[in-house]
Amino acid sequence: MSELRWDPIKLHWVIIATERGRRPRDFHVEPEGDGMTACPFCYGNEDKTPPEIFAIRPSGMPNAANWRVRVIPNKYPALRVEGELNNRGYGLYDVMNGIGAHEVIIETPDHNRSMADLTPHEISDVLTAYRARYQDLRRDFRFRYMVLFKNHGLRAGATLHHSHSQLIAVPLLPPVAATQLKVARNYFSTKERCIFCDLIAFELDCGERVVREFSNFVTLTPYASSSPFELRLYPKRHSHDFALMNDAQLAELAVAMKDMLLRVKNVLRDAPYNFILHTAPPMHRRPGKPTHWNSLEQDYHWHIELVPRLTQVAGFEWGTGFYINPTSPEDAARFLREADV
Amino acid sequence: MSELRWDPIKLHWVIIATERGRRPRDFHVEPEGDGMTACPFCYGNEDKTPPEIFAIRPSGMPNAANWRVRVIPNKYPALRVEGELNNRGYGLYDVMNGIGAHEVIIETPDHNRSMADLTPHEISDVLTAYRARYQDLRRDFRFRYMVLFKNHGLRAGATLHHSHSQLIAVPLLPPVAATQLKVARNYFSTKERCIFCDLIAFELDCGERVVREFSNFVTLTPYASSSPFELRLYPKRHSHDFALMNDAQLAELAVAMKDMLLRVKNVLRDAPYNFILHTAPPMHRRPGKPTHWNSLEQDYHWHIELVPRLTQVAGFEWGTGFYINPTSPEDAARFLREADV
Numbered sequence: 192m193s194e195l196r197w198d199p200i201k202l203h204w205v206i207i208a209t210e211r212g213r214r215p216r217d218f219h220v221e222p223e224g225d226g227m228t229a230c231p232f233c234y235g236n237e238d239k240t241p242p243e244i245f246a247i248r249p250s251g252m253p254n255a256a257n258w259r260v261r262v263i264p265n266k267y268p269a270l271r272v273e274g275e276l277n278n279r280g281y282g283l284y285d286v287m288n289g290i291g292a293h294e295v296i297i298e299t300p301d302h303n304r305s306m307a308d309l310t311p312h313e314i315s316d317v318l319t320a321y322r323a324r325y326q327d328l329r330r331d332f333r334f335r336y337m338v339l340f341k342n343h344g345l346r347a348g349a350t351l352h353h354s355h356s357q358l359i360a361v362p363l364l365p366p367v368a369a370t371q372l373k374v375a376r377n378y379f380s381t382k383e384r385c386i387f388c389d390l391i392a393f394e395l396d397c398g399e400r401v402v403r404e405f406s407n408f409v410t411l412t413p414y415a416s417s418s419p420f421e422l423r424l425y426p427k428r429h430s431h432d433f434a435l436m437n438d439a440q441l442a443e444l445a446v447a448m449k450d451m452l453l454r455v456k457n458v459l460r461d462a463p464y465n466f467i468l469h470t471a472p473p474m475h476r477r478p479g480k481p482t483h484w485n486s487l488e489q490d491y492h493w494h495i496e497l498v499p500r501l502t503q504v505a506g507f508e509w510g511t512g513f514y515i516n517p518t519s520p521e522d523a524a525r526f527l528r529e530a531d532v
Numbered sequence: 533m534s535e536l537r538w539d540p541i542k543l544h545w546v547i548i549a550t551e552r553g554r555r556p557r558d559f560h561v562e563p564e565g566d567g568m569t570a571c572p573f574c575y576g577n578e579d580k581t582p583p584e585i586f587a588i589r590p591s592g593m594p595n596a597a598n599w600r601v602r603v604i605p606n607k608y609p610a611l612r613v614e615g616e617l618n619n620r621g622y623g624l625y626d627v628m629n630g631i632g633a634h635e636v637i638i639e640t641p642d643h644n645r646s647m648a649d650l651t652p653h654e655i656s657d658v659l660t661a662y663r664a665r666y667q668d669l670r671r672d673f674r675f676r677y678m679v680l681f682k683n684h685g686l687r688a689g690a691t692l693h694h695s696h697s698q699l700i701a702v703p704l705l706p707p708v709a710a711t712q713l714k715v716a717r718n719y720f721s722t723k724e725r726c727i728f729c730d731l732i733a734f735e736l737d738c739g740e741r742v743v744r745e746f747s748n749f750v751t752l753t754p755y756a757s758s759s760p761f762e763l764r765l766y767p768k769r770h771s772h773d774f775a776l777m778n779d780a781q782l783a784e785l786a787v788a789m790k791d792m793l794l795r796v797k798n799v800l801r802d803a804p805y806n807f808i809l810h811t812a813p814p815m816h817r818r819p820g821k822p823t824h825w826n827s828l829e830q831d832y833h834w835h836i837e838l839v840p841r842l843t844q845v846a847g848f849e850w851g852t853g854f855y856i857n858p859t860s861p862e863d864a865a866r867f868l869r870e871a872d873v
Contacts, residue, residue, distance in 0.1 A: 196755060196756035197756060199727065200715055200728070200731070201758075203756075205854070205855050205856075205857055206856045206857065207756075207757075208857065208858045213760060213859045215801070218803070269848075269856045281755075282734045282738070283730060283731055284756065340846075340848055340850075340851050346844065347846060348843075348844035348845070348846025349846075359848055361854065365851075366853035366854075367542070367850075367851060367853040368852065370543055374540070374543060386624075387541075393624055413539065414537060415546040416546065417539075417542075419559065458556050459556055465846055465851075466847065469851070496850075496851070501559040502559070502689075503686075503687065503689035505806055506679075506682055506688070506689065506806035506808050507681055509708075509837075509839060510808030511706035511709065512708040514547065515547045515549050515610045516546055517549050518554045522555070526556055
């Protein structure tokens with residue numbers, strides 16, 4: 192059983208994934224190779240993964256080989272669905288069981304097409320799978336937050352080449368989300384406006400960090416990007432929750448996603464990247480516990496954060512929490528804007 | 533001029549190091565090679581670096597080739613000493629000039645010896661240089677914090693192979709330090725004890741995360757390590773400030789440092805790592821501004837944090853602030869304790 196342990200000095204939780212139990216020799220990193228022969232995410236290898244949770248396929252049985260998008264439990268999950276939290280103290284520390292969910296969204300049956308290579312229609316299927324899994328996992332009262340992310344390339348943490356994203360549900364509100372939600376709530380409570388809406392309006396007006404504007408979406412480089420060529424994709428109209436998007440909106444988002452991923456691929460020569468979907472957490476209460484977030488509808492604004500992995504997080508960043516970015520967001524936006532897509 | 537920019541959503545400062553101005557093609561990472569012929573840190577190449585700020589040499593002129601440890605300004609500094617902060621607003625954002633200091637401590641004239649290979653006496657010289665630079669930089673009222681760190685290996689962010697560490701002085705208290713100092717102060721204010729002293733006592737009593745104990749120092753793996761084989765080196769007796777250590781204490785610390793670095797080198801096959809020296813910040817006031825830290829003598833406890841770079845920070849960590857560690861600190865301590873040093 193994994194454990195969530197509390198650091199009383201740094202004030203954060205860490206997941207000790209003891210089931211992975213990696214020893215010193217296990218950390219030698221091999222170049223990826225295409226790994227095609229044994230790839231558990233390819234057509235025909237459906238029995239090499241745990242049974243699917245969700246799939247988009249024209250017709251037929253679960254776990255058959257005619258799917259377009261497939262969602263499975265992670266075979267080596269950081270957190271497990273079974274059991275109770277058992278939140279307890281230990282000396283100066285705190286610890287709870289590693290309860291959560293860890294799912295993998297296989298975005299395409301094709302081993303060698305990255306997400307940037309998919310058609311908008313195919314990306315729309317992927318987004319539909321994201322929405323379905325969000326909606327389902329929110330029904331579990333133990334989960335306080337879900338994070339959907341993608342690791343593309345070895346240096347971005349991808350251990351399998353075949354294009355996939357991951358969804359992890361955690362039993363605590365993570366610090367990154369806690370900060371964002373608090374900021375958004377405080378801003379709204381003094382101004383009765385969404386901070387993200389204000390930021391998007393400022394950026395559209397200013398223009399120098401806008402990469403591409405669509406009718407309902409905008410891609411831009413953040414003014415205080417912590418690393419080179421960082422991007423944000425925002426819905427222009429206020430919306431706190433990705434999972435409330437309808438099919439037409441998902442289809443539009445797919446076009447904007449494809450545009451963003453292609454620009455990154457072309458300008459940065461298929462650099463490794465991570466993207467993260469930030470959306471409002473479930474607002475249910477745990478039995479007997481109040482929720483901090485009675486309503487986020489006015490405060491929060493869902494968005495996608497994309498971070499190419501071009502520089503190393505080194506001693507300075509780790510030791511201070513400050514980041515050094517050697518490319519200004521204005522330069523990055525210009526290169527990305529001028530990309531051939 | 534670099535800029536410090538404030539992210540109003542994530543609530544952190546980012547250094548946009550525009551003087552480095554890296555374009556898309558500049559991020560292609562080459563394997564290091566030994567780079568010996570052109571190494572600016574080697575004997576005889578003293579004129580390839582900016583003039584030295586400090587050195588330890590038996591006798592002779594500054595910038596001559598008979599030094600044991602040499603401190604120089606970074607040729608490509610993230611922050612510059614010259615100028616004023618000019619703290620100002622910009623739309624929703626905040627920005628100030630990138631004022632600070634960025635120094636490099638060349639730990640040995642030998643190109644191919646890493647810090648783990650140095651003798652305790654040589655490491656003691658390096659620590660003496662650290663202390664001298666801390667003491668000097670603290671006299672500049674513009675600097676609120678100094679962080680000393682080492683990047684060992686390409687994947688830990690080292691761009692030059694020749695063994696060196698870095699000292700950066702920043703005009704703001706960084707978030708990592710702010711959290712630690714606040715935690716330590718709050719703990720002391722309720723208990724009249726140092727939280728680090730309590731933590732060290734608990735760990736020595738418990739024992740399973742202790743790697744090596746010396747008369748006045750202890751090396752251990754933190755209970756909530758965010759990555760595999762993380763280490764902390766603490767002075768056992770309460771001391772808030774590394775720069776107050778006397779020569780005899782530095783000599784003892786050098787023995788403990790060498791022991792820690794050799795264990796990491798042997799157990800993890802010379803894995804890349806970062807270490808960070810956490811010590812109390814200067815307590816001077818800026819002209820006209822109060823300091824938040826009138827006295828840290830009772831609250832804070834300096835220490836060294838060492839983080840081997842065995843796993844990638846990926847989408848989950850970036851998007852949540854939670855870390856997944858696949859090796860329990862108890863297992864890591866056992867491997868490190870049993871190392872042949």
